[in-house]
Amino acid sequence: xIVNLLNPVITNRSLNQMSDEEAVSLYIExxxxxxxxxxxxxxxxxxxxxxxxxxxxDDRAEDATQEIFVKILLSLSKFGGKSKFSTWMYSITYxxxxxxxxxxxxxxxxxxxxxxxxxxxxxxxxxxxLEISVSRLKEVLDEINADDKSILMMKYQDDMSxxxxxxxxxxxxxxxxxxxxxxKERFLKIYHAKYEEVYS
Amino acid sequence: MDNNFKELEKLxxxxxxxxxxxxxxxxxxxxxxxxFVSSILDVYLPKIGSVIMSFQTPDNHTRSDKSKYPNQK
Numbered sequence: 447x448i449v450n451l452l453n454p455v456i457t458n459r460s461l462n463q464m465s466d467e468e469a470v471s472l473y474i475e476x477x478x479x480x481x482x483x484x485x486x487x488x489x490x491x492x493x494x495x496x497x498x499x500x501x502x503x504d505d506r507a508e509d510a511t512q513e514i515f516v517k518i519l520l521s522l523s524k525f526g527g528k529s530k531f532s533t534w535m536y537s538i539t540y541x542x543x544x545x546x547x548x549x550x551x552x553x554x555x556x557x558x559x560x561x562x563x564x565x566x567x568x569x570x571x572x573x574x575x576l577e578i579s580v581s582r583l584k585e586v587l588d589e590i591n592a593d594d595k596s597i598l599m600m601k602y603q604d605d606m607s608x609x610x611x612x613x614x615x616x617x618x619x620x621x622x623x624x625x626x627x628x629x630k631e632r633f634l635k636i637y638h639a640k641y642e643e644v645y646s
Numbered sequence: 647m648d649n650n651f652k653e654l655e656k657l658x659x660x661x662x663x664x665x666x667x668x669x670x671x672x673x674x675x676x677x678x679x680x681x682f683v684s685s686i687l688d689v690y691l692p693k694i695g696s697v698i699m700s701f702q703t704p705d706n707h708t709r710s711d712k713s714k715y716p717n718q719k
Contacts, residue, residue, distance in 0.1 A: 477681070479677055483674075490666050490669065491659045492655065495656075498662075499654070499655075504663055512669050512672050519673070519676070520680075576649050576651075578650055579650070580650050583650045583651070583654055587654075598651070599651065602652075
């Protein structure tokens with residue numbers, strides 16, 4: 447309350463023009479909730495969309511959204527500005543959801559093993575996947591494992607670069623390319639099995 | 647035009663059942679709670695620290711050795 451009174455008047459206009467990174471540093475400096483609310487208003491829908499896609503349950507997704515934002519709030523001082531704020535926030539979101547799925551034993555996949563093989567072309571199978579209708583995409587995404595789903599969402603939903611993913615997941619760029627390729631292969635395998643009659 | 651992954655994201659947002667303000671209120675309640683706890687710690691932690699320090703310093707013993715009436719011979 448005292449901090450709010452001491453701070454200059456923050457108009458909606460000045461808040462809207464502020465970058466995410468500016469809002470983070472101003473929140474750390476002043477602890478003024480308005481800056482955090484700005485980030486929440488900008489991203490809560492996207493965080494929720496990722497949670498519902500990963501967790502497949504509305505109540506769990508809402509609870510996860512709340513917990514993720516509290517986690518973000520408590521670790522804002524650790525945000526070093528190495529990547530974009532949204533990239534950093536999405537990485538917390540994906541990690542939270544993957545941990546939550548593992549705790550509930552609904553996903554029994556083993557962690558991805560780093561491969562020495564180098565993938566030259568990471569756009570392989572891309573056009574086929576991007577041509578799938580939204581309803582079928584949802585159905586297939588609901589069947590693939592959490593690691594594959596999160597890496598595909600990072601690439602096609604969040605437009606993260608290989609470098610960003612490498613930073614976020616603490617893996618080499620070649621390992622990320624291989625993980626994407628494997629995820630696409632498994633995605634298409636399920637897709638073809640599910641809609642086999644369409645092709646036959 | 648957005649790709650199918652982005653369309654799926656939009657669809658999930660459109661179908662969101664709970665109003666986002668509800669979650670926002672809960673998060674703000676958390677923020678106020680953390681603020682309250684940290685202000686309590688700000689006020690009382692130095693005092694607790696000084697109490698612990700007073701137990702550890704040998705000052706207590708020296709005090710007891712001193713005469714109750716320092717001016718008395």
